[in-house]
Amino acid sequence: MxxxxxxxxxxxxxxxxxxxxxxxxxxxxxxxxxxxxxxxxxxxxxxxxxxxxxxxxxxxxxxxxxxxxxxxxxxxxAKENLNALQESLAFRGQLSLRHHGHEANELVDVRQALETGLIGLAIQSVTKEHLQALEQVVTEMEAHAERDETFVEQDKAFHRILFEPLENQLLTNLLGVFWDVYRTIYDAVDTDTEITQPAKTAQDHRDILDAVRSRDVGTARSLISEHFNGIRALLAKRASE
Known part of the structure; x- marks a missing residue:
């Protein structure tokens, strides 16, 4: 041969x-x-x-x-397209789950740094229309949570709308890439609603929205940072197994 x-x-x-x-x-x-x-x-x-x-x-x-x-x-x-980056990062993140999850944790770090670092600027520019859109998404999350259902699309929409006031298309696309990669890793780790806790996740988003509506940058930044504790716990659990 x-x-x-x-x-x-x-x-x-x-x-x-x-x-x-x-x-x-x-x-x-x-x-x-x-x-x-x-x-x-x-x-x-x-x-x-x-x-x-x-x-x-x-x-x-x-x-x-x-x-x-x-x-x-x-x-x-080619028009602006980060598909290659998304596929590469998603692969690396999932591959790392077979070992110690180091790359997956790094991807979570990057998304956390982007969102916590930019939330202050987003709050400065948020409009009534953005707040209304966020309210609708959170209400949908809460409805799903009452039925003990996950809400992937609403979660993605919330984080997209949250940073729309910055009017930065590259940033929007990049955050979308990291969200999709994050979601791929999250689903690979565990989709059990007893673990993912839809009700708590919905409440987390409600609390973030309240802070944004109040233009409380410090609280919003802290809440967004804490929002990533769940995936970190899941990754730690996966690594220990």
Whole structure:
């Protein structure tokens, strides 16, 4: 049985150089997310490479969320997309659960740092409309909790709306990535409602909303920080097992 050829270091270097050349071309031409890129033939001629090399480089850039290819339409500069980051972090977090959960705990640390660090700015800019939207989400959480049901979508919506006043799309997307990764880890650890405690979780969100409504930054920051104690306890329990 034959083994696949091992990629030589010089081949990897050429691929890295070619991907850099393509991203430099995008920047030099001032292309924006969603803009069409030169055709495959044009890129081959301009960069002096063959079709196979170009396609390999494009696959790498697709995986990184830089280039988007659409069959029958061509290549485009990818719109803002953090899917690759999300998939990588989710994989690392779940993989770590098979060992000591170190990476999973690090991911929780990052999400906690982002939310506690930015809640003050969010409170400064929160509007009546945001508060109304948060109230509706928390009310839905409480209704689910009364039926001893979890409320994944409402939880995600709460944290998204909470930081919408900052009007930072990259931040919104990044927080969404960390929320999805966090949720993946949480579900992998335990989904038993006796452990996840929907009623307590709903109350935690109600308390955070009350602090935001009162523009009490200190209390809001403390409550959000404590909000992560549950997942840390679950990870510690998983590690001990």
């Amino acid at each position: 034959s083994t696949p050829p091992v990629r030589r270091p010089d081949a990897r270097a050429r691929l890295r150089t070619l991907t850099n050349d393509i991203t430099t071309l995008i920047l030099d031409r001032g292309l924006l997310p969603g803009d069409p890129m030169p055709t495959e033939q044009e890129l081959m001629a301009e960069l002096g490479v063959g079709r196979n090399s170009l396609r390999e480089a494009v696959k790498v850039l697709q995986a990184l969320g830089i280039v988007d290819t659409r069959h029958g339409f061509g290549m485009f500069v």
